[in-house]
Amino acid sequence: MVAVVRTRVARTRFAMGLAVALFAAGVGPVAHAASIETIAKQAILVDITSNTVLFEKSPDQRMAPSSMSKIMTMYMVFDAIKEGRLTLDSTLPVSERAWRMQGSKMFVELHNNIKVDDLIKGVIVQSGNDACIVFAEGLAGSESAFAERMNKRARELGLKDTNLTNATGWPDPNHYMTARDLAILAEHLIKDFPEYYHYYSIREFKYHGINQGNRNPLLYRGMDVDGMKTGHTEAGGYGLTASAEREGRRLILVVNGLPNMQARADESARLIEWGFREFATYALFKAGETVDQVPLWLGAQDTVPVTVPEDMKVTMARADRSGMKVSLVSNAPVAAPVKKGDVVGKVVVSAPGFPGKEFPVVAAQDVEKLGFVGRALAAAKFLIFGAS
Template sequence: MTVIRKRLVIALAAVVAAIGAALPVHAATIDTIAKQAVLIDMTTDTVLFEKAAHERMPTSSMSKVMTMYVVFDALRDGRLSLDDTLPVSERAWRMQGSKMFVELNNTIRVEDLIRGVIIQSGNDACIVLAEALAGSEQAFSRVMTDRARQIGLHASNFTNSTGWPDPNHYSTAHDLALLAQRLIDDFPEYYHFYSEKEFTYHGIKQGNRNPLLYRDIGADGLKTGHTEAAGYGLMASAMRDGRRLVLVVNGLPSMQARADESARIMEWGFREFEAYSLFRAGETIEQVPVWLGAEETVPATVTQDLKVTLARADRPGMTVKLVTDAPVQAPIAKGDPVGKVVITAPGQPVKEVPVVAAVDVPRLGFFGRALAGARYLVLGAGS
């Protein structure tokens, strides 16, 4: 017997109404003097603002976040430990630009080198690490590029460990924002280095160049950059009230502009947007009709907490619907897909999230199926 399936669409108005009272009807906008920029709510992976975010650009010392990603990989894999000591080559010692001031032919603890890279932006420290892990900086840069591809940075290429100017060394604001997110997610045990404000090595104390660490906005990383070709740039992240924003800006005209623009855009993101919680993992969204099952319905749920980030002004225009081809035929195993939640909001792409069965629903036995079939023939599909 053929089951006639109905397109079941349930508007979950109560969910939307419970989020909060009506707000102003127009979302705020922002612009920036940065040549490239992107701001992402990492909590929901939502782009809040972007400007030329996929445009190729020099990355200067922001490249060192990729250097650290490779180093953290080595630490996690056991190929390196924080207490290992690494030798300083003449090439590392002679390296120009920002420096940790390593001593020629000395050996330096890996943990000190990490602080030298992250806090002091030491080009010399980068080369010490690169040579130790790959034999040469050139070989290490190939590892950087390969690893970047593996984690989704498809518009990036690295020719050195420091961000030293090279026309073949580049990335995009979007790729760097993804890199920041991956480093935070993949290496929480090492991310704390990025929030440290100063480090003293060889009797020389240097402060962290990240200007947002010195402003009360919840910033805890990541890395500045500057070259003549790139201008002033910053990869930054801040956490406030359970929300984490990631910002990348580049091409700014001065250190002051970098500090002010970064803080302004970050504050705007926290002020104008909110991450709204719709459903908790395991929470029953709706009961979906079942065909030939031991139960007439199966509770539908999501596998992870479902949140969406919206401009506060756009919240009243959000709609949330459950769409499913009901009835779902038994047997149904817990975790089987039974439909999707469709979320729409002004100015946002439609978001679709799969919903799954929260419990098992076995199929009826022979006599149960026969009775259900007879009932269907007498009463019809709408019974």
């Protein structure tokens, strides 16, 4: 049972309309435990279970995402499958441009028609640039047209500082993302296409007689990491977007600008383990559960029960849990009539060392306004006894 402290705020000072802080909207709170450093040039660690940023370093700095931008390529592919424009058994032709593509390769055969299922594994497991070109040309006719579609979708997903010029992450000064945008994109892919996310945990794939292992080093460390994508270019350094799920919590990490493969593996593992060890997610109220009663003015009943429209969870440093305070703030008494679902206040969660988080509370039922006689009696009561 969560103890809730009820607080009134004068109507003239209280500004309603603050919804649950969503990380995907770029306004998630940052919860800091004991400080941690990283040699990565850009980094962000997010608990997407409660939309809380646990750690960040230059998260909004433009960077070369390298092959990590292939997450957007796969988002477009999975979206095409979901919309019925592709199936896993569909085949796509290999152009000479795709066949000649350099860098990491799946080793597609010139003029062959390759199954979408194999191409997906070629992109995710083998980081195949050639497979990315096959997808781009198959879905949009050309890689440049595919890039335009990716940028349009990026804006729709809320990626505020992303511009993609190719499907592979090939070096280009105009091909950039931020660590925050990559984390948002990773979250969208996981949540929008859960039926296809399993591809990211495949450890090896053999095609054209060549067996290649997944480049994600954390898949082999037994630390609950189940995706996503590495990247490396001279401009960007060594990077990794990774996701791990443990005890009902899912963390997403993006690091970039690391000096070598070993540093990428070790820094990523250290940051993820720190996130799980130092922080915990606490469930306070379930969606629809009554939080408290809010007083009404001139209502058919004196109070209205209030609830939260979504599960209410907060992530904070374990050391801060003992000082957590949960307060219901409203401009009570709320004037009737009230409709079910009307926002009538907010729950504020605070603790020493925790920046605070707010959740809207809504009326759990309709309450009509008193009739003329009832209002007259209420007014007389107020004149005689004052506000209660």
